[in-house]
Amino acid sequence: MSDFNFTIPVVQELLDSELSERSPVPSLQEKILAIRNSLRPGQQQMADWQSGPLAISAVPGAGKSTGMAAAAAIAIARQYERSSSRRQLVVVTFTRSAAANIKAKIRKFLRDDLHLPQTGFFVYTLHGLALNIANRHSDLSGLQLENVTLITPTQSHRFIRTAVEQWIANNPDRYLRLLEGHQFDGEETERLRRQSVLRTEVLPELANTVIHEAKSSGISPELLRKWSKQTTDEYGILNVAAGLYEQYQNLMRSRDFIDYDDMILAALRVLENDSARRVEQNQVFAVFEDEAQDSSPLQTQLLEILASDGGDEAGSRGQGAGGRERIITPQSSIISHQSTLNLVRVGDPNQAINSTFTPADPIYFRQFCEECDRIERLATMDRAGRSTRIIIEAANFALKWINNQWLAATNNKQQTQGNRQVPFRLQTIRPVEAGDPQTNANPAPVGRGLELYTPDDIHHTVKLLSQRVIELFGEDPTKNSAAVLVRENRQGRWLTEALTSVCKEHNITLYDVGERDRRSHVPQEILALLQFCDRPHSPDYLKAALEALVQRQLIPTQDLNALASLPEEFLYPGPLAAPQPETVQKAARLCRSLLRARLELPLYQLISFLALTLNYDQAELATADKLAERVNQQIAGNSSMGGMLSALSEIVSSERFEPVETEDSEERYTRRGQLTIITMHKAKGLDWDYVFLPFLHENLIPGRFWVPPQSQFLGDFTLSEVARAQIRATLHEESVIPDVSQAWEVAKNLKTSEEYRLLYVAMTRAKLLLWMSAAQKAPFTWSKPDNLQEQAPCPVFPALKRQFPECVINLAVMSKQA
Numbered sequence: 130m131s132d133f134n135f136t137i138p139v140v141q142e143l144l145d146s147e148l149s150e151r152s153p154v155p156s157l158q159e160k161i162l163a164i165r166n167s168l169r170p171g172q173q174q175m176a177d178w179q180s181g182p183l184a185i186s187a188v189p190g191a192g193k194s195t196g197m198a199a200a201a202a203i204a205i206a207r208q209y210e211r212s213s214s215r216r217q218l219v220v221v222t223f224t225r226s227a228a229a230n231i232k233a234k235i236r237k238f239l240r241d242d243l244h245l246p247q248t249g250f251f252v253y254t255l256h257g258l259a260l261n262i263a264n265r266h267s268d269l270s271g272l273q274l275e276n277v278t279l280i281t282p283t284q285s286h287r288f289i290r291t292a293v294e295q296w297i298a299n300n301p302d303r304y305l306r307l308l309e310g311h312q313f314d315g316e317e318t319e320r321l322r323r324q325s326v327l328r329t330e331v332l333p334e335l336a337n338t339v340i341h342e343a344k345s346s347g348i349s350p351e352l353l354r355k356w357s358k359q360t361t362d363e364y365g366i367l368n369v370a371a372g373l374y375e376q377y378q379n380l381m382r383s384r385d386f387i388d389y390d391d392m393i394l395a396a397l398r399v400l401e402n403d404s405a406r407r408v409e410q411n412q413v414f415a416v417f418e419d420e421a422q423d424s425s426p427l428q429t430q431l432l433e434i435l436a437s438d439g440g441d442e443a444g445s446r447g448q449g450a451g452g453r454e455r456i457i458t459p460q461s462s463i464i465s466h467q468s469t470l471n472l473v474r475v476g477d478p479n480q481a482i483n484s485t486f487t488p489a490d491p492i493y494f495r496q497f498c499e500e501c502d503r504i505e506r507l508a509t510m511d512r513a514g515r516s517t518r519i520i521i522e523a524a525n526f527a528l529k530w531i532n533n534q535w536l537a538a539t540n541n542k543q544q545t546q547g548n549r550q551v552p553f554r555l556q557t558i559r560p561v562e563a564g565d566p567q568t569n570a571n572p573a574p575v576g577r578g579l580e581l582y583t584p585d586d587i588h589h590t591v592k593l594l595s596q597r598v599i600e601l602f603g604e605d606p607t608k609n610s611a612a613v614l615v616r617e618n619r620q621g622r623w624l625t626e627a628l629t630s631v632c633k634e635h636n637i638t639l640y641d642v643g644e645r646d647r648r649s650h651v652p653q654e655i656l657a658l659l660q661f662c663d664r665p666h667s668p669d670y671l672k673a674a675l676e677a678l679v680q681r682q683l684i685p686t687q688d689l690n691a692l693a694s695l696p697e698e699f700l701y702p703g704p705l706a707a708p709q710p711e712t713v714q715k716a717a718r719l720c721r722s723l724l725r726a727r728l729e730l731p732l733y734q735l736i737s738f739l740a741l742t743l744n745y746d747q748a749e750l751a752t753a754d755k756l757a758e759r760v761n762q763q764i765a766g767n768s769s770m771g772g773m774l775s776a777l778s779e780i781v782s783s784e785r786f787e788p789v790e791t792e793d794s795e796e797r798y799t800r801r802g803q804l805t806i807i808t809m810h811k812a813k814g815l816d817w818d819y820v821f822l823p824f825l826h827e828n829l830i831p832g833r834f835w836v837p838p839q840s841q842f843l844g845d846f847t848l849s850e851v852a853r854a855q856i857r858a859t860l861h862e863e864s865v866i867p868d869v870s871q872a873w874e875v876a877k878n879l880k881t882s883e884e885y886r887l888l889y890v891a892m893t894r895a896k897l898l899l900w901m902s903a904a905q906k907a908p909f910t911w912s913k914p915d916n917l918q919e920q921a922p923c924p925v926f927p928a929l930k931r932q933f934p935e936c937v938i939n940l941a942v943m944s945k946q947a
Contacts, residue, residue: 157210160243161203167566171510172196176203178473184501185475185508188558189893190515190816193475197419198234200473205239205249208414216414218250219435221258223420226795227814228252231419255428256392263395266405270395277385284337285673287778288386292376293332300372307364310842321694326839329672331848336373338849342856343374344390345425345488350375356859362869370852393427400434410437414471421476422494423483426860429493436472478554479528482810482887485880492861495554514561514570515816519578519936520899521558523929524892528553530928531885552882575601575819575897579936581929582902586917590823590904591627597900598804599635601819606637607802611819614809614891616829618643619911621806628804638803642811644748651752656777658739661720662727663770665700668693675716681743684716686912690839692716732768733761809891820895825903825923831884834877850876888925901926
């Protein structure tokens with residue numbers, strides 16, 4: 130493959146001649162060349178783009194955003210030169226903070242380096258771009274923004290729950306088949322328990338998963354039903370999913386609600402119109418996309434249409450955005466329209482960490498890279514200056530070791546770029562070359578650069594971590610930045626409690642990112658408790674309230690379905706009832722206290738009382754006070770429990786109640802002198818001098834795909850994951866839809882791959898020191914952190930210890946020195 134076939138042809142003799150005769154004021158071409166020469170080779174390939182499709186596969190720390198900003202500024206400058214048209218460059222990225230960041234960088238290049246007006250481009254998130262198009266052509270999109278409410282449906286959303294209830298009412302035979310499961314003796318208590326599990330867990334989870342997967346790919350309920358005829362499972366999973374999806378869509382339309390996928394679909398409806406499509410395309414000379422590995426099929430189709438030079442073929446790639454009968458993979462038009470598709474996509478398939486809980490799937494960007502490679506339009510940004518060399522070596526080793534283990538487990542000897550099912554694309558991070566423009570690129574390590582610990586248990590882990598943090602921050606805590614990356618928020622909450630006193634003693638700021646996330650759940654938790662207070666005999670409302678109390682660790686974890694299936698017996702057991710265990714008694718006492726408060730307190734004090742009951746911290750209490758003030762204002766003149774519940778439901782479902790952001794999230798998370806506790810998912814795109822990765826155990830990374838005990842009556846699989854795997858197999862154009870057992874295996878492989886990519890992302894956040902540990906004893910579940918037992922380490926961890934023995938910390942020697 131040639132990396133230079135799409136670069137600017139420069140004849141050195143002519144260039145020398147031009148430079149010798151140039152005026153004291155540099156020309157625009159000289160300014161462009163100066164920017165280009167300040168970039169790394171991979172970034173230069175992006176800057177050299179002038180037309181056509183181009184894929185950039187970048188490693189962590191390669192400078193994607195800087196390279197894209199420079200390339201964007203150069204493309205805008207060339208557009209100024211070649212025409213007087215007002216066509217714009219559209220830059221698309223994944224999050225609002227990333228959009229703001231790249232917009233500022235492009236403006237800086239235009240202002241400081243090119244001395245051009247800071248215009249000629251727009252920066253959007255994908256959904257922001259879609260909404261902009263839909264809003265400009267509301268007659269075609271069918272989207273009247275002043276009349277609709279945007280929601281992000283979750284498993285517990287009232288629309289999902291209502292869709293489930295309506296499907297059950299309309300499909301009693303299918304529901305009965307689910308209720309029977311593999312075997313059922315007809316016992317009444319078990320029937321009630323299964324009903325609770327199906328109505329509050331299994332079917333809402335199936336609906337939520339399939340709605341996201343299907344809508345993001347332009348799949349209609351009718352098409353899902355057609356696919357279901359190719360399957361033979363006893364429950365008709367895809368048929369059930371299609372019915373739930375259809376009920377949800379009907380509810381959304383009847384209430385004038387939309388979700389984020391509706392924005393993309395609305396924009397595509399606009400672009401199906403020849404006239405509107407030409408109008409939109411004529412405003413755009415190219416599209417640059419960042420974080421392309423996180424795009425869904427319809428999002429990519431939207432960008433391809435916009436990036437086309439025009440012509441009828443751009444709008445005829447499907448048979449309608451709302452329910453296409455022919456699924457078109459995003460890369461399908463590259464070859465036939467390569468001369469007109471002005472699309473640059475930048476991403477790293479090895480940092481795709483959202484595909485098991487969003488419709489994003491790294492296979493599509495991998496396919497785009499393969500197609501571009503075939504026509505020699507693939508560039509690789511493999512030089513990274515962020516981390517010290519030992520961290521780069523550890524990340525590269527982990528990538529190759531995981532791929533080799535996967536291939537050995539699947540009896541597949543071929544590790545090639547075209548093997549899309551392996552967790553990682555073959556791509557090695559390389560240190561930068563001498564003379565790299567980045568200051569302090571590939572810095573010297575602190576300590577060994579990589580430190581591998583095997584503590585006795587999680588308490589020993591905290592002790593060792595605390596000692597290292599104190600040493601690293603030293604006399605000047607404001608000099609460096611550090612973060613502890615955890616797999617789940619419950620670990621972060623436990624660590625925060627364990628580290629608070631140590632950090633306070635040594636003047637180290639401790640920032641738990643999960644605290645702010647938990648505050649965003651205040652309205653939903655308050656609503657759950659109020660709904661229970663209003664209708665305490667509802668099994669659904671009782672279970673939701675109990676879940677909130679368990680989440681807040683106010684009552685022990687237990688089988689909530691058994692409690693919720695018989696509310697009266699749980700709340701007010703009769704004299705002949707069997708004695709309740711202490712855990713059940715504690716939950717019942719707390720629930721009865723809530724009901725008593727409902728009777729004794731005035732309505733306007735209920736939210737504040739519930740906030741205190743939930744043991745909120747100061748920030749959460751402030752959020753609850755703000756919520757109470759908002760609700761009380763909204764129901765003034767109609768002060769009733771029904772009015773309060775209606776107002777709260779609207780706030781929760783429309784997600785309008787959000788804390789005001791006072792500063793950029795990246796700045797909050799990466800301040801110097803601060804130890805940030807953050808999940809691995811949220812750490813993507815960030816970096817710190819020192820990164821700590823504790824609790825690296827096999828039960829979390831890669832984890833085990835398990836079926837919750839309460840739903841095992843359906844079989845050794847979950848309906849939602851089977852449906853997801855079956856839908857994706859069809860989207861990936863596989864010849865046969867997998868059966869239940871095959872789909873479950875595919876789902877397990879997807880989960881394993883993504884967890885390993887998550888670990889890779891976490892490792893590559895470190896600049897100077899990567900601290901990793903796997904304690905010999907740890908909790909099986911972090912909802913019970915004191916229940917310690919022997920835990921196997923994440924399989925990569927022993928491999929790293931064997932590969933880098935010099936980085937293994939001898940704890941026996943440490944204890945003697947102490």
